[in-house]
Amino acid sequence: MSIQAIAFDLDGTLVDSLQDLARAANAARSDLGLTPLATATVESYVGDGAAVLVARVLADDAKAQFTGTALQEQGMAQFNLHYRAGLTIATKFYPKVQETLHALHERGLPLAIVTNKPERFTLPLLRELGVFEHFDVIVSGDTLAERKPSPLPMQHVANQLGIEVDNLLMVGDSKNDILAAQNAGCASVLVSYGYGSELESMGADAIIHRFDELFAFLEE
Incomplete structure (x- = not known):
């Protein structure tokens, strides 16, 4: 991998x-x-x-x-x-997200957003949070004909970046994220702190409890 x-x-x-x-x-x-x-x-x-x-x-x-x-x-x-x-009245990054995104961006690793949130909310939210420029591709829930758990968003990201889809990693918190990755043939990392529940049996390649633990997975 x-x-x-x-x-x-x-x-x-x-x-x-x-x-x-x-x-x-x-x-x-x-x-x-x-x-x-x-x-x-x-x-x-x-x-x-x-x-x-x-x-x-x-x-x-x-x-x-x-x-x-x-x-x-x-x-x-x-x-x-x-x-x-009121997109960002109370919305906040989880611990270590900003630092990790910045470090990954500095390494030159292409980053993407794949969300089921509509574009009318996704783009202004990322801009208000100051991380819009970190992402090379942004796929919202209404960008394509299908959304997660369809593999189409993952395939679209890979195509846009000029890589094979099995060289793309999906990081998420829900069954839709893991299924989208599996359906596309991608590796997946599950964060344990999000909104999903009882996901341990879904077959993610790794489960992390803090966002910066992603570095350890990438280095394995």
């Missing part, structure tokens, strides 16, 4: 955005006359993009899907409004 580039998930891997997501989700619920949900409940609904999050939050059901009902469209519009207005 020769790692020539690294792709990172965003929410739950590089940044803890849960408070801002929960705030926007509950503001949207309030706009529609619904009572707020616990932050932990919102956390359990994160990972499959904003539209699915809104569907789950409105229904308070982890199995809900966005089908374009009038209520969901209204909720999506309100969520967009509230979240875009």
Whole structure:
């Protein structure tokens, strides 16, 4: 295995955005006359993009899907409004993320973002956090025809960087991240501190508990 580039998930891997997501989700619920949900409940609904999050939050059901009902469209519009207005009120990097990204960038290792977060949130969030320039490729949930766990985002990153997809490493916190890597034939590293749960059996090549432990994996 020769790692020539690294792709990172965003929410739950590089940044803890849960408070801002929960705030926007509950503001949207309030706009529609619904009572707020616990932050932990919102956390359990994160990972499959904003539209699915809104569907789950409105229904308070982890199995809900966005089908374009009038209520969901209204909720999506309100969520967009509230979240875009406060992308980084409480969102913060996890420990050692900034230093590690900077060090990897200085080494000349190509870096990418592969997230299911829509581009309308991903790009301004990265700019507000001051790390936009670190990434050579940014794939959001609506950049391509398919999103994680499809292998297409990983294949797209590899193509953009001019490398074989099996030389790309995926670092994430959820089953979608590990499955996307496995489906594409990439190595994967799971961070234990994110929003995913019970992922130890999914077959990631390594599990790290702090972001800078990534260096040890790369040096093996």
